[in-house]
Amino acid sequence: MAQGKMGASMTSFFLILLLTFSGTENEKMVHLAEAKACHKVWNCRGYDRCRQDCQSRFGGRGDCDLYTAPPVPKQCFCAYRC
Structure with a gap:
């Protein structure tokens, strides 16, 4: 039992x-x-401007790329929730 x-x-x-x-x-x-994360990319106009634009437009975090080839302009990578 x-x-x-x-x-x-x-x-x-x-x-x-x-x-x-x-x-x-x-x-x-x-x-x-x-x-889900979304991304936007545009020409970088400075690190501070990239962060501000990404925050104001999409509520995300923006960073300029650190390394690019000389003829290619730096890019602002903006990551945000969508």
């Missing part, structure tokens, strides 16, 4: 554990779907 109760309690514990972890995975998947 004691083995029957122990088996039933282990099964119940396993099901509760399974439901707990499966619920958190679904929440993470929905959260990741909401956090």
Whole structure:
């Protein structure tokens, strides 16, 4: 009789554990779907201007590229949530 109760309690514990972890995975998947990032690129007119323009236009974070070939103008990369 004691083995029957122990088996039933282990099964119940396993099901509760399974439901707990499966619920958190679904929440993470929905959260990741909401956090999509978009990007815009334009000619950089200075680091401060790039940051300000990106923030004011899209509510994002802008950075000028650090390394470009001499004939290519620096680019402002703006990342924001869309």
